[in-house]
Amino acid sequence: MQVRRIVLAKRPTGMPEESDFRIETLELPALAEGQVLLETMYVSVDPYMRGRMAGLAEPAPPYNIGDVITGSVIARVVDSREGSLSVGDLVHAGYGWQTGAVAKGGTLQLVETGSLPASAALGVLGSTGLTGYCGMTQVGRPKPGETVVVSGAAGAVGSVAGQVARLAGARVVGIASTDQKCSLLVGRMGFDAALNYNASDFPDALRAACPQGVDVYFDNVGGPVSNTVLPLIAHGARIAVCGQMSQYNLEQLETTPAIPTLLLNRGAVMEGVQLMNYRAIYPEARAQLAEWTARGDLHYEETLIEGFHRIVEAFQMLFKGGNIGKLLVRISE
């Protein structure tokens, strides 16, 4: 079988462009014992990939020039020489931006999304959902009645993080880039308030929405949005730094206000969220997210882009705020 894959042609500067990538076609080898042939259904595009393209050594290792852009996919088994996997099974794999692959059976996880569609394994029950859950419960630690602010609130991580805080009894204020996203946050996701950071009165509106200050700030964005939120943190605040979307396409990171002085004055803490640190609670987190979603207590969104040839466009969309919820590219039905 022939497959197509997207490899890194050169390191992007600023917003990644189609010309930073190259499409390759390759012939897959015949299956060996223990292997399966996979056809890609959904490809995930994620902000963390930007740092790997840039060649940064952290938090994830860099892609080298010529490497396929690896990442999470959902695939269907179309041929199998591995006893535990049958044709038609859906699996979670990590081979990335590629229309299909040969894989060892042991490296794959069966998709188990219960009553939810398979795509949920890349979103609310996948890394982004887990990051929202673990980051909020382990770093944010909201208490009933506290005020929680989430930036990038309509994204895959932020929308889960905010709802987890709501379910913990906190008042939740979302920050997003459009009025449409804000309506969704308040209407479908039960946020107490949602603010468009492009509105001219955003700083005043945020202050008005947080009259007691901000006890938890769950930050996916950084930059000017954080510069508006941080002065409002309350004594003893927890700041979970989960992403810095505003910085990923910059050649030079922006400086920040005097964060050490702020944390000292408010007796506050700022912590980077790395999902792998919370591996021990993945089973509990997945079970809880699945239960809440099934009960209708937690609402999730997906933005679905159709077609392998649109993967780079989808990746760009992440940085333009074009998606609501988890951004996926559908490669095959």
Add this chain to the structure above:
Amino acid sequence: MQVRRIVLAKRPTGMPEESDFRIETLELPALAEGQVLLETMYVSVDPYMRGRMAGLAEPAPPYNIGDVITGSVIARVVDSREGSLSVGDLVHAGYGWQTGAVAKGGTLQLVETGSLPASAALGVLGSTGLTGYCGMTQVGRPKPGETVVVSGAAGAVGSVAGQVARLAGARVVGIASTDQKCSLLVGRMGFDAALNYNASDFPDALRAACPQGVDVYFDNVGGPVSNTVLPLIAHGARIAVCGQMSQYNLEQLETTPAIPTLLLNRGAVMEGVQLMNYRAIYPEARAQLAEWTARGDLHYEETLIEGFHRIVEAFQMLFKGGNIGKLLVRISE
């Protein structure tokens, strides 16, 4: 009895000057039942007072113009109408930069420094020692073999914090402003290394002293020193922000490098140290510090300035790096 006191005449800009203060003389009232007459032995000068002089609302409430500069003192009871206190008793009080005072017996704590001199109640067994102990054990949490860096390491807080880390089995690297201080840190206080940040090779020397990166950074200084340390933090590092001495006399705080991105990439945490949060462990902390000091495992230093008229000079000395260990002004023997 007549006493003298120092009040705030105007808010300092930059380094506080004598002209920012005024000396007042006042006649103390006769003792009422339950009161004692106190003669000041030692006055404490502390960096946190600078923010209160500036009128900042945090972390401590501001001094108003005309207010006496309150803070910790050790005083001797010279007359008593309070049954539990006798003439000659030494007490810990909070009336500040004043040669004596009338106080209610109930507001005073007896000085209990065991075999150590009374002045230790303002230093190694007082707020600065407790801050070093609690900040290091509760926020830094060093493990055996980890690398701990302490800025302002020869100061009252830093010298205790560094030795607490050494006693926990960590490798400790101190940063100070003079070679003399560095010699003391390595020689008397058992630091594994100490670096003068005024040396031209400081960045290289720090990197060489921390080949595995920095697991704990206990920061009293901020500014350029922190900008040199922070890029070296290891994965999972803890940064205890205990002071920002380099910033206290600035009209405008310096911006900082992209701290959220750093914490995100390294899965690290930065936390402001506020002593009051650790009230529950004061007794344990004091007992441990007293035991270590008595056994010779923990060495402390004092810089003693003589005379009430030199209090402001002593306060300035804090910001010029003129002191080693706890800076005290002796008012009477």
